[in-house]
Amino acid sequence: MGIQNCELLGWVRAQVHLCRLDTGMPEPERDFTDIASGLKRVHRTAMSQHMRGYVFCGNRRRRAFGCRHMLPEPVGEAVPRGSSSCGVFPFGVCIRMIKPKQSGAFLGHRFSPEIIAYAVWAYHRFPMSLRDVEDLLAARGIIVSHETIRAWVAKFGSQYAKVIRRDRPKVADKWHLDEVVLPTNGKKYWLWRAVDSNGDVLDILVQSRRNKRAADRFFRKLFKTFGAPRVVVTDKLRSYGAALKDLALGIEHRSHKRLNNRSEGSHRPTRRREKCMGRFKSPRQAQQFLSVHDQIQNVFRHRRHTLSAACYRQSRADAHWIWDDITRVLKAA
Incomplete structure (x- = not known):
């Protein structure tokens, strides 16, 4: 069994050596220990520098035959980007040794910042469940569980919202305030929301009361952050x-x-x-989620009815550029 050549394959911002064998798919009952030893002997110099920083599987035979972390494609064929299911092959690419190195807020995460940013954006931009986002990533060859996406949304959503609040333009001096009932865990809560004349959400507050004290608390929170406006527009609530x-x-x-x-x-x-999530489980969850959700919606909320088609496309492209720029800020943090 001879070795023809060695190709360089890029996957998840990493590069690993794949050895193409001239025999095609092997028989399941064959012993491939000699193949692993031959690859180790021939490519020791070429692969040592690249694979030094990665964690290898403990058993050499398992790494050469039936490693549960290996990519499923036979050696010598193209490996799709993001594939991570397991198979039994003579020599494959262990996903443990192609873990990309992260930095900043993404330090310690196996997936790249672009993948995490896409998952957080999709969950907040559209009324989708965590499993819907999981299916979107799977369609692009990225295998990740919905619980991992939940952790990404909880961790990075607030960080994106923090940067958006910090860098947002000056708010208008005319505010619109309203409150709406928010059934939570069998009880009635009230969601207080303030919007400026441009339609951007300033802030929200979930409270159990709809009275003067609750309104005073919401006003003080707004004035502490934005100062006093010129005009406040409300409904007939006294x-x-x-x-x-x-x-x-x-x-x-x-x-x-x-x-x-x-x-x-x-x-x-x-x-x-709220309909997609099956209502909120607690007022704390509603406060944490909606305070992030509204800020992300501000970036991607385009007044389509007031823009031409060209201006709308440019506005949409600018919003995605802002999102990518925030991702770069978090990577450098």
Whole structure:
């Protein structure tokens, strides 16, 4: 059995040597220990520098025959990007030795930052479940469980939202406030949301009450972050007016049931996400998730009805550029 040549295969930002054998697929009952030893002897110099930083399987025979971490394709054929299922072959590529090195916030993760960023973006951008995102990645040859995606969303979603809040432009001086009921774990909670005149969500607050004290708490949270606006537009709930009167900041208050459509429409993405998730399990979960979800939606919320087709495409491309730029910031953190 001879060795024809050695090709360099790139996979998940790593490069490993694959040896092409001229015999094709072997018989299952054959012993391939001699193949492994031959490859080790011939390629010791070529592979030592590249594979030094990776963890190898402990048993050499298992690495050469039937390693559960090996790629399933026979040696000499193209290996698709991201394949990670296991098979029994004479000599394959162990996924333990092609783990990419990460940096910054992505340090210690096996998958590349681009894959993690795509999963977080897809989960927050569209009303999809974790298993839907898992299927999207699997269609691209990336095998990852929905629980891993859940961990990515929980860890990196807040970091993306933090950068978005830090770098967002100056908010408008006209705010629209509204509250909507949020059934959670058999109890009724209220989601308070503030939106500026451009349609960008400023902040949200999940509370158990819908009264003057709850409105005052929400106003204080907003003013601490953004300062006082020029105009506040609300519905006919009297709690808003009473809270603003006690604050005595000289803010113009407009209360009318037909002036608050902008904040009313901002609840639609929340309702779609709530339906997909089967409602929130606790007010804490709702607060943590929606505070991140709304900030990411601000980046990818395009006013399609006010833009031409060319401007809309450019706006969409800019949003993706912003997302990629935040990924680079997190990699360098």
